[in-house]
Amino acid sequence: MAPHTGLVNTGLIDTEPAVRVRDLDRRFGERSVLSGLNLTIGRGEFVALLGQSGSGKSTLLRALAGLDHDVTGEGGIEVPGKLSVVFQDARLLPWLRVLDNVVLGLRDARAHGTRALAEVGLAGREKAWPNELSGGEQQRVALARSLVREPELLLADEPFGALDALTRAKMHVLLRNLCEAHHPAVLLVTHDVDEAITLADRILVLHKGHVAVEQTVDADITPARRAEIRARLLTALDGDTA
Amino acid sequence: MTITAPAGPIGTEDPVHQPPPVPRPEGITRTRRRRRLGPGRKIRGAGLLGPLILLAAWTIGSATGALDPRVLSAPWTVFTTAGTLWDNGRLQENLLTSTERFAYGLVLGVVAGTVLALIAGLSRWGEALLDGPVQIKRSIPALALLPLLILWLGIDEEMKVITIALGVFVPVYIHLHNGLRGIDSRYAELAETVGLGHAGFVRKVVLPGALPGFLLGLRFAVTAAWLSLVVVEQINATSGIGYMMELARTYGQTDVIIVGLVLYGLLGLLSDGLVRLIQRRALSWRRTLGS
Numbered sequence: 413m414a415p416h417t418g419l420v421n422t423g424l425i426d427t428e429p430a431v432r433v434r435d436l437d438r439r440f441g442e443r444s445v446l447s448g449l450n451l452t453i454g455r456g457e458f459v460a461l462l463g464q465s466g467s468g469k470s471t472l473l474r475a476l477a478g479l480d481h482d483v484t485g486e487g488g489i490e491v492p493g494k495l496s497v498v499f500q501d502a503r504l505l506p507w508l509r510v511l512d513n514v515v516l517g518l519r520d521a522r523a524h525g526t527r528a529l530a531e532v533g534l535a536g537r538e539k540a541w542p543n544e545l546s547g548g549e550q551q552r553v554a555l556a557r558s559l560v561r562e563p564e565l566l567l568a569d570e571p572f573g574a575l576d577a578l579t580r581a582k583m584h585v586l587l588r589n590l591c592e593a594h595h596p597a598v599l600l601v602t603h604d605v606d607e608a609i610t611l612a613d614r615i616l617v618l619h620k621g622h623v624a625v626e627q628t629v630d631a632d633i634t635p636a637r638r639a640e641i642r643a644r645l646l647t648a649l650d651g652d653t654a
Numbered sequence: 655m656t657i658t659a660p661a662g663p664i665g666t667e668d669p670v671h672q673p674p675p676v677p678r679p680e681g682i683t684r685t686r687r688r689r690r691l692g693p694g695r696k697i698r699g700a701g702l703l704g705p706l707i708l709l710a711a712w713t714i715g716s717a718t719g720a721l722d723p724r725v726l727s728a729p730w731t732v733f734t735t736a737g738t739l740w741d742n743g744r745l746q747e748n749l750l751t752s753t754e755r756f757a758y759g760l761v762l763g764v765v766a767g768t769v770l771a772l773i774a775g776l777s778r779w780g781e782a783l784l785d786g787p788v789q790i791k792r793s794i795p796a797l798a799l800l801p802l803l804i805l806w807l808g809i810d811e812e813m814k815v816i817t818i819a820l821g822v823f824v825p826v827y828i829h830l831h832n833g834l835r836g837i838d839s840r841y842a843e844l845a846e847t848v849g850l851g852h853a854g855f856v857r858k859v860v861l862p863g864a865l866p867g868f869l870l871g872l873r874f875a876v877t878a879a880w881l882s883l884v885v886v887e888q889i890n891a892t893s894g895i896g897y898m899m900e901l902a903r904t905y906g907q908t909d910v911i912i913v914g915l916v917l918y919g920l921l922g923l924l925s926d927g928l929v930r931l932i933q934r935r936a937l938s939w940r941r942t943l944g945s
């Protein structure tokens with residue numbers, strides 16, 4: 413496995429963090445989804461967010477992305493201006509060709525877009541329609557669309573949830589390589605514990621509206637340590653320890 | 655156990671010698687194709703088949719005398735009549751007049767429907783002001799307005815074109831408005847995250863997303879335009895295919911009436927084919943069962 417090169421592991425953490433969330437509350441009607449949530453993500457740090465279905469992972473991510481228009485709640489959120497979102501569905505506009513999807517909203521970025529497509533292994537598919545691509549390829553286009561914006565923060569909400577196991581494993585390698593090349597801070601929402609351990613520098617478990625468990629992952633993790641972390645996270649996900 | 659049936663591919667129907675359900679050995683591929691759902695493969699020239707059968711029945715009926723020529727002229731009579739009408743120039747003249755009315759009415763109606771739908775589809779105020787009246791208009795057939803239109807506009811070209819336009823703008827409005835309002839909210843979210851402004855959102859997301867609706871509306875509009883044309887041309891017209899037919903009725907010339915009907919039919923088919931062609935070109939990104 414590729415060694416982790418997140419800045420948190422190389423001792424550069426004392427610079428300004430990329431993300432700072434203080435006392436975040438989010439409610440839907442009477443129901444409180446996030447309460448008193450605190451979160452800091454360092455520059456270039458890869459953080460995975462685990463949590464049961466309905467625990468508020470997407471709500472947190474949408475709050476960070478500024479997409480929660482009609483949601484009530486307070487709290488301080490500091491995020492970089494350059495942030496990109498990758499959704500669970502690739503969310504490509506079917507009437508735009510692949511390259512036009514990648515550079516959507518950008519000006520004079522076609523050369524960059526072509527390069528980004530090559531980076532995700534889709535060189536030569538610039539003119540294809542999204543409908544002509546497989547699910548994995550569509551998600552790679554979505555990754556290229558995010559990367560071409562050179563984000564300081566990449567928010568991803570279960571981006572590989574709809575892919576088969578083999579494609580997902582390939583996407584893991586791709587995402588790691590891309591993050592090493594571009595160094596965005598990443599918040600990856602997932603329900604897959606192994607995915608979190610494979611990809612992240614640090615793993616958070618969301619429970620009862622706040623971060624209940626925090627687990628750093630060593631850069632050169634041994635199988636024994638991996639199993640130990642896995643067990644701890646699985647217990648935390650069951651909600652017993654929180 | 656011995657199997658006497660020829661060693662067919664697994665899945666071959668054989669009720670007597672059905673092999674017991676053993677795990678399929680590796681290397682044997684399943685050859686029975688699953689039945690394909692959906693309407694199936696396209697038939698070449700499918701659009702012509704039905705009309706040709708009708709034409710054949712008509713020809714046979716006339717040739718055997720089963721069809722009285724006073725009720726329905728024979729195909730060849732209709733054909734020669736069309737030739738005569740062409741030679742003395744009446745056919746072209748009337749065809750041109752009708753096509754002109756159709757085109758003016760269609761363009762006027764499509765433009766009006768598009769503008770209204772854009773206003774109502776892109777702004778809440780526009781919708782509040784416009785949608786109600788259009789829905790009311792929708793429930794009144796354009797042709798029911800004829801008496802009023804005749805009183806207001808007389809019986810000239812103006813009235814005819816306006817009547818056609820009134821029939822045309824409703825389907826364009828309904829389908830385009832529907833398309834504009836039906837844009838997936840997930841795309842709006844995407845547009846926000848990639849930093850598209852309001853104008854960019856309309857240009858890159860809303861309008862292309864509503865195009866299929868618009869083109870569907872256009873197809874209905876073309877049909878509506880022909881329908882209105884046929885009716886207005888029966889009313890005190892002095893030219894046009896409808897006038898030609900109306901005149902033929904007073905002289906009992908079935909053949910001329912049928913020439914008119916065939917012309918209406920051909921023009922309808924032609925214009926619908928044209929819209930479908932536009933549809934295919936403009937929506938090449940869509941893969942549907944029909945294509």
Ligand SMILES: Nc1ncnc2c1ncn2[C@@H]1O[C@H](COP(=O)(O)OP(=O)(O)O)[C@@H](O)[C@H]1O
Nearest residue numbers: 440441445463464465466467468469470471472
């Ligand atoms: N727009 C909304 N309106 C009402 N309730 C919502 C809305 N979005 C999310 N919720 C509720 O908030 C809770 C957390 O949702 P979500 O953040 O999507 O969970 P997760 O992504 O962890 O599965 C769920 O109980 C969900 O029903």
Ligand SMILES: [Mg+2]
Nearest residue numbers: 469470471569
């Ligand atoms: Mg979610």
